[in-house]
Amino acid sequence: MAIWSGHFPRRSYCASKCSQEPDCVSLLYNMANGSCDLFNVIYDSDDRGDVDYYWVLEDRGSRWVPESCLAVSNCSGITTDGEYWVYPIVTNRRRTKIYCHNLATEPSHFITLKYPNxxxxxxxxxxxxxxxxxxxxxxxxxxxxxxxxxKLQIKSMVVNGTDNTFTSxxxxxxxxxxxxxxCNGKHYTNPCIHFGTATIDTRGTGLIVDLTV
Known part of the structure; x- marks a missing residue:
């Protein structure tokens, strides 16, 4: 499937152009000025993640959503690493913003952390x-x-904490x-100063840490 996209200033143009393409989906629609962008495959969003809900359309009727970065690569031909919406089975297909890494070879899944961790x-x-x-x-x-x-294991949404690919x-x-x-002692038994700290902050990712972990 080849990648096709286009920007159109009015919704009527979108409808007209889409009818001429074998497969298309309106990925971005600007309600303020009525413009839209058409795509026939999943496309990466901007840095803020401002992408509306979408489906990928094939054969004028069948529709699907990717459950992993591998599905993104296999079904669209996209090989550019970046942020994509995926719909993991373990989340009951709820859309999740995933950074797909190594799409051209062995795709892996990461969550981009917007605040210090x-x-x-x-x-x-x-x-x-x-x-x-x-x-x-x-x-x-x-x-x-x-x-x-x-890094995430997309089938379980469990963090792979030992991966330091995107770590300083x-x-x-x-x-x-x-x-x-x-090394200054256990925090609950010694009233002494401690310097080892852990900061986990998933705000802006759409995900939270399981409180039972």
Missing amino acids: IFVRHDITNWIIQGQECQSAIRLPLKKAEFLKV LTGSKPIQYGYAHD
């Missing part, structure tokens, strides 16, 4: 006396990982998503 490790290199809790120093810079995107690291040892460490 940072995990800090305050490890034993900060001990003043080995094994002595509440007696550690802070030797900067602390080991840190900031995740710009986090301070220190040589990777830090897993969702994990922090502090």
Whole structure:
């Protein structure tokens, strides 16, 4: 299936042009000025994710939605990495904004994090006396990982926290998503200062962390 797209200043033009194309779908419609953009396959959205609900149309009647990045690639021929709407089976086909990575080879799925997701490790290199809790120093810079995107297993929507493809690291040892460490003692037994922190923020992604995890 070849990619076809076009911008039209009026809705009537959209209808006329769409009737001339074998397959088309109005992906973007501007209610303010009545213009629209037509596409015959899924297309990546802008950076803000402002894309309306859509179907992919084939053979003038059959319609489908992709459940994974692999489906996006196989069914549309798109090989450009970027943000796409997919409809995972595990979410009962609710649309989810996914960053498709390596579309041309082995597609994988990431969620783009719009706010800082940072995990800090305050490890034993900060001990003043080995094994002595509440007696550690802070030797900067602390080991840190900031995740710009986090990998997902699309069939289960479970995070793969060990993937650091889109991670900014301070220190040589990777830090897993969702994990922090502090050598100054357990936070619930010692009234001492702690420097290891974990910040998880999924605002703007349309997803939340399961509270039972």
